[in-house]
Amino acid sequence: MxxxxxxxxxxxxxxxGRVIAVAATVLAAVLVWLVAVAAGQDLVVAQPxxxxxxxDVVPVLLFSLVPSLLGWxxxxxxxxxxxxxxxxxxxxAALVVLLVSFVPLLQVxxxxxxxxxxxxxxxxxxxxxxxxxxxxAGRREPAAAGG
Numbered sequence: 001m002x003x004x005x006x007x008x009x010x011x012x013x014x015x016x017g018r019v020i021a022v023a024a025t026v027l028a029a030v031l032v033w034l035v036a037v038a039a040g041q042d043l044v045v046a047q048p049x050x051x052x053x054x055x056d057v058v059p060v061l062l063f064s065l066v067p068s069l070l071g072w073x074x075x076x077x078x079x080x081x082x083x084x085x086x087x088x089x090x091x092x093a094a095l096v097v098l099l100v101s102f103v104p105l106l107q108v109x110x111x112x113x114x115x116x117x118x119x120x121x122x123x124x125x126x127x128x129x130x131x132x133x134x135x136x137a138g139r140r141e142p143a144a145a146g147g
Contacts, residue, residue, distance in 0.1 A: 014136045021132025022068040028128045029064035029121050033057060036117045043117060046109040055118070064125050067097065075133055087137045091130060098126045 033055075036043060046052040071094060078086035101122045105115050 017136035018072050018133065021129060021136065022065070022072065024132060025068045025125055025128040026061060026064045028124050029060050030057060032117070032121050032124050033060045041113060041117055042111060043114050044110060045114060045118075048107065048109075052109075055114075060121065064121075067101075067125065068129055071097075071129060071133065075137065079137070087134065090133070090137075094126060094130050094133075098122060 033043075043055040044052050045055060071090070074093060075086065075090045078090050082089060102119060105118055105122075108115075110118070
């Protein structure tokens with residue numbers, strides 16, 4: 001009974017910590033976008049065969065929130081099914097996703113400063129989310145012998 005209560009309390013604290021990490025990630029991305037816009041940054045990108053588009057706050061919100069939630073889901077699944085290596089595997093996956101996220105930046109037409117701002121957004125999302133999830137990761141003790 002006490003162990004069950006302790007596990008439930010740990011899960012609640014982990015969930016709160018992850019909600020905070022996701023919220024902080026989205027907030028950090030929006031702040032980078034706000035600073036860029038306030039500084040007069042022209043955040044316009046053109047994909048091949050499409051009209052140029054201004055990067056407004058909605059894509060910033062979506063492209064920080066959705067990957068954060070998917071990262072949370074992956075970490076939770078790894079903690080459940082690969083507990084001993086969950087955090088290491090998740091971190092490697094997060095770094096691969098970060099690297100792959102730069103590929104579209106190479107394919108769009110945009111000013112160098114716009115590409116730099118967009119790259120910074122990607123880095124900021126990772127820089128906030130990864131440590132946030134590290135702090136909340138479940139660390140299981142090795143099972144006691146005979147029990």
